[in-house]
Amino acid sequence: MNKRCLTTGGKLWQQGHLKSALCSYRMAGLVEKGGELYEAVWDPVYADDRATALETVEALRAIYASRDNFTYRGPGRKYFLSGIAECSDCHEPSPANPEGSTCDSDPLSCGQQHKTFTRKTINGTPYYVCYQCSRGRSAKNLDAFVTGHVLRLLNSSAFRAALSDRAQQEQSHRPNFAGQIAALRARQQEAKAQMKNLASYPGLDPALLAQAITSFDTEIARLQREAGAVASTGLLDRLAGISEADWEELDVAIRSEALKMLYRVIVYRTAKRGPGFDASAIKMVRNKGPRSLAQLPPA
Numbered sequence: 001m002n003k004r005c006l007t008t009g010g011k012l013w014q015q016g017h018l019k020s021a022l023c024s025y026r027m028a029g030l031v032e033k034g035g036e037l038y039e040a041v042w043d044p045v046y047a048d049d050r051a052t053a054l055e056t057v058e059a060l061r062a063i064y065a066s067r068d069n070f071t072y073r074g075p076g077r078k079y080f081l082s083g084i085a086e087c088s089d090c091h092e093p094s095p096a097n098p099e100g101s102t103c104d105s106d107p108l109s110c111g112q113q114h115k116t117f118t119r120k121t122i123n124g125t126p127y128y129v130c131y132q133c134s135r136g137r138s139a140k141n142l143d144a145f146v147t148g149h150v151l152r153l154l155n156s157s158a159f160r161a162a163l164s165d166r167a168q169q170e171q172s173h174r175p176n177f178a179g180q181i182a183a184l185r186a187r188q189q190e191a192k193a194q195m196k197n198l199a200s201y202p203g204l205d206p207a208l209l210a211q212a213i214t215s216f217d218t219e220i221a222r223l224q225r226e227a228g229a230v231a232s233t234g235l236l237d238r239l240a241g242i243s244e245a246d247w248e249e250l251d252v253a254i255r256s257e258a259l260k261m262l263y264r265v266i267v268y269r270t271a272k273r274g275p276g277f278d279a280s281a282i283k284m285v286r287n288k289g290p291r292s293l294a295q296l297p298p299a
C-alpha cells in the first residue's frame with residue numbers, strides 16, 4: 001500500500017490507518033454525524049449502491065472485530081440500538097414510497113425493510129425515536145431489556161454447547177476461502193485477457209466469455225460472504241459465557257454487531273402510558289443468519 005500512495009494526510013500507511021480507512025463509512029458513500037449516517041456527495045467505493053457498500057463496511061468491521069479480539073475502536077457507532085431496533089408500523093423509504101410508508105401487515109412477514117430508531121435526547125433523557133411516526137422508547141430501558149436477552153442467550157448452556165460443537169466441526173474442515181478467491185480471480189483475469197484479444201481465440205464465444213466473467217464475480221462475492229460469516233461467528237465464540245460487567249466494557253460497535261447476528265429487535269405500539277417499560281411491546285426474533293448460526297438453539 002505504501003508503494004501505491006500515501007494517506008490523505010501525506011503520511012505512510014500503518015496497520016491501524018488502513019483498517020480505519022477500509023472500515024470507514026466513507027467507503028459506502030456515507031458520512032457519520034452524531035452517531036447517524038447521512039448520504040455523502042461522493043459515490044460509494046465498495047458497490048454501486050450505498051446499501052450494498054454499507055454491508056461490506058459492516059462485514060469488514062465484524063471481521064476485524066473478531067480477528068483482533070475486540071481491539072477495533074472505529075469511529076461511527078455510539079449507541080447500542082440506533083439503526084437496529086425497528087418500528088413495527090413504519091417502512092423505510094423506498095423508490096416506490098420515497099416518504100416511507102405504513103406497514104399494514106406483519107413486520108415479520110411483510111418482507112420490507114422497517115424504519116429503524118434514532119437516538120435522541122429529549123429534555124435531558126435519552127430516547128430511541130422513530131422519525132416517521134414519532135414513537136419513542138427510553139434508551140436506558142430498551143438497552144437494558146435487549147442486553148438482558150442477549151446475555152441470557154450467550155450464557156445459556158444449550159447455546160454454548162452448540163457453539164463448541166460447531167467450532168469442533170469447523171476446525172476439521174474449514175474451507176480455504178482466501179486460496180479459492182485468489183484462484184477464481186486468476187481465472188477471471190485470464191478470461192478478461194481472452195476477451196480483449198478475441199481475434200487470437202477463434203474458437204471462443206464472446207457471449208459465453210462475458211457470462212463467465214460475470215459468474216466469477218458472483219462466485220467471488222459468495223466466497224467473500226462466507227468468509228465474512230465464518231469470521232463473524234468467531235465473534236460469538238468469544239462472547240459465549242461473557243459476564244454482564246465484561247459485556248459493558250466492550251466497544252458498543254462490538255455489542256451491536258453481536259446483537260445483529262443474533263436478533264432482530266422490533267418495537268410495537270404500546271397502550272401503556274406514563275413511566276415504566278412495557279416489555280410485551282418488544283419482540284426479539286432470532287436471526288437465521290448464515291447456515292452455521294441457524295443450527296444454534298433459539299433463546
Ligand SMILES: [Zn+2]
Nearest residue numbers: 103107110112
Ligand atoms: Zn412491514
Ligand SMILES: [Zn+2]
Nearest residue numbers: 087090130133
Ligand atoms: Zn414508526
